[in-house]
Amino acid sequence: MLKALVPSSSKIKCDSNGYIENFHLKYRKVNTWEEYEEIISSDGSVRMLTITGLLPFTMYEFVLSFNNRDEQSPWSPLTKARTAEDVPSKPRNVELNPAVYTMAVQWLVPDPTNGVINKYIISYWETYNEATTRREEEVTAISQNINRYLITDLTLKVSYTVQVGAHTTAGLGELSDMVSATTTEQDDSNESTSNSLSIIAMVASIIAVVLVVCIGIALVVIVRR
Known part of the structure; x- marks a missing residue:
């Protein structure tokens, strides 16, 4: 929602054709080719206009023109404004x-x-x-x-x-x-690896002991000869 401030007709006077009687307000989203939405006020004393149905956190552009009894003024320069934030949609x-x-x-x-x-x-x-x-x-x-x-x-x-x-x-x-x-089950891969390494180390130790014993027996036999 945006509020457009419009000067009071009692404070604006055309050069030669009397006081302002109403105004035209056009607006649209910035950087689009959409047609302008237009609001025409039939009450020249209105100073503020509330525009509803706008998108949140969106930049709009506005132009304004005044009318008196005989003619319409040129359109004002573009004015831009951004609507306020709203709560977001769901992720x-x-x-x-x-x-x-x-x-x-x-x-x-x-x-x-x-x-x-x-x-x-x-x-x-x-x-x-x-x-x-x-x-x-x-x-x-x-x-x-x-x-x-x-x-x-x-x-x-x-x-x-x-x-x-x-x-x-x-x-x-x-x-x-x-x-x-x-959540997944406990990962036993590390424990299995550790157990495998322990078994390998044990077997290697046994083999080493057997080799030592065999070598010792062989040396004794050689000495006796």
Whole structure:
């Protein structure tokens, strides 16, 4: 919503043809080829006009012309103004990449943003126990289309549900669709590798002992001869 200030007809007078009786206001988005929307006021005493139905955080251009009883004035120079921010739409394409105790979250910025995104709110909880496990993380927004965050300190082999919301100066917008994933099982690969190395070391030790014993026996036999 924008408000256009229009001078009172009692303070504006045409050079030769009397006082202003009404005005024409035209507006459209900047840098477009759209046709101008036009508002005609039949009341020359109006000083302020509220225009509704405009897009949030969008630049518009305006031109104004006055009428008296006999003629219409030339159009004014272009005036530009930006509408205020609104809460953003919901973040898009939320994806989860689970690990043992963590969950990587990735999402796209809202479209439209309806302003400058200054932070994101990530809500997550155990899928079957939202009432007691729901938590939130606040993430500072960065200037890129794809955003990522790592949720830590999770429980292994548990399903978690995640939603992401974007925030502007107007407040928190609609939360994204809910997405769920289960943290993975404990990774035993390192332990298996360690056990394998221990077995190899043990076998090598036994072989070394056997070789030493064999060499010792061989030396004794040679000396006796």
